[in-house]
Amino acid sequence: MKNIAQSEVTCSNCQACCCRMEVMIISETGVPDKHISVDEWGGETMLRLDDGWCSAVDRETFRCTIYENRPWICREFEMGSDECKEEFNITR
Numbered sequence: 250m251k252n253i254a255q256s257e258v259t260c261s262n263c264q265a266c267c268c269r270m271e272v273m274i275i276s277e278t279g280v281p282d283k284h285i286s287v288d289e290w291g292g293e294t295m296l297r298l299d300d301g302w303c304s305a306v307d308r309e310t311f312r313c314t315i316y317e318n319r320p321w322i323c324r325e326f327e328m329g330s331d332e333c334k335e336e337f338n339i340t341r
Contacts, residue, residue, distance in 0.1 A: 258329040265311040266336045268303040271295075272322050279318035280305075295320060 274280060274293040284305045286296040296304040305315045313319055326332060 258333055263311060263328060265302075265306055267323075267326050267333065268306045268311070268313075269297075269301050270336065271297070272303065272320055274320050276321045278320055278324075280320055281315060281318065284315060 272295040274285060274295065280295070284296050284303075286294050288294070298304050302308070303313075305313055305319070307314050313323070
């Protein structure tokens, strides 16, 4: 595993690794229906496209196109946090 402790994760170097994770929608934040996937039991997650990325991620900028309405989990997953750095290291 590579150590990125010396270089902080910022908007300019973020690779949106967390946007390839499954994100459950557990509260109402206004996520548009076109970005929601419903499983056979009625559980809601963010829709992921065939490439494995969240459907709300702009593929050119790696920024969220529904940032103001992103799910609670995305709001809690802070850029540069320990969880972020761990995911960044796993996907490299």
